[in-house]
Amino acid sequence: MFFCAKTDIMAKLVSPSMLSANFLNLENDIKMVNDSEADWFHLDVMDGMYVPNISFGLPIVKQINKIAKKPLDVHLMIAQPERYIKDFKAAGADILTIHYEASTHLHRSIQAIKAEGMKAGVAINPHTNVTLLEDVLKDIDMVLIMSVNPGFGGQKFIEQSIHKIKRLRMEIESSGAQTMIQVDGGVDNTNAATLYDAGADCLVAGSYVFKANDPQEAISLLKKA
Ligand SMILES: O=C(CO)[C@@H](O)[C@H](O)COP(=O)(O)O
Numbered sequence: 103m104f105f106c107a108k109t110d111i112m113a114k115l116v117s118p119s120m121l122s123a124n125f126l127n128l129e130n131d132i133k134m135v136n137d138s139e140a141d142w143f144h145l146d147v148m149d150g151m152y153v154p155n156i157s158f159g160l161p162i163v164k165q166i167n168k169i170a171k172k173p174l175d176v177h178l179m180i181a182q183p184e185r186y187i188k189d190f191k192a193a194g195a196d197i198l199t200i201h202y203e204a205s206t207h208l209h210r211s212i213q214a215i216k217a218e219g220m221k222a223g224v225a226i227n228p229h230t231n232v233t234l235l236e237d238v239l240k241d242i243d244m245v246l247i248m249s250v251n252p253g254f255g256g257q258k259f260i261e262q263s264i265h266k267i268k269r270l271r272m273e274i275e276s277s278g279a280q281t282m283i284q285v286d287g288g289v290d291n292t293n294a295a296t297l298y299d300a301g302a303d304c305l306v307a308g309s310y311v312f313k314a315n316d317p318q319e320a321i322s323l324l325k326k327a
């Protein structure tokens with residue numbers, strides 16, 4: 103399943119974050135995700151400016167795209183993301199998520215992502231109120247609620263995020279938008295069911311999946327939560 107509207111079917115998607123994969127043997131982890139119940143590949147691009155960490159960029163996304171058999175869900179944690187929309191399309195991104203806080207002309211950037219034929223996502227940090235997205239909700243395919251501060255894997259889930267998911271779900275339903283809700287940061291088998299119940303459609307999990315003895319089983323547990 104690529105995208106599905108909440109109103110059609112209860113979506114329970116899982117997008118493993120490759121930030122926690124083994125970069126000495128990335129091919130092995132890509133194949134593991136290909137053969138798992140995961141829906142997408144979550145690729146965290148960090149620039150050391152918008153967030154304090156540097157992860158990977160276009161060359162790695164291009165390589166992953168060569169063998170990934172599922173959509174590439176690219177989470178851009180970079181300043182002025184509008185500069186790279188065409189490049190990430192060329193690298194193979196299917197869903198391109200940019201940060202509300204990093205975008206001066208958010209509406210224009212959303213249109214540019216869609217004009218390239220990608221699904222458009224907007225991410226919000228823990229301090230950003232979901233109501234700020236009211237005027238673009240119908241224009242975007244997905245809202246990514248950061249449940250940790252962006253920049254690193256392996257952080258503790260921020261409980262207030264559950265309230266934000268519920269509030270955003272209510273806003274989406276009352277506006278008639280078809281926007282999906284993705285939750286990213288500190289997700290594991292102890293909070294997955296609560297997040298889906300609160301209104302999440304897609305869970306991102308990095309360390310929970312890749313530190314598990316059996317990563318495919320960890321993905322299945324999230325799908326079944
Ligand atoms: O965007 C980010 C971090 O900025 C995430 O996608 C993390 O990579 C998720 O990692 P875990 O919290 O699941 O370990």
Ligand SMILES: [Fe+2]
Binds near residue numbers: 119146
């Ligand atoms: Fe992410």
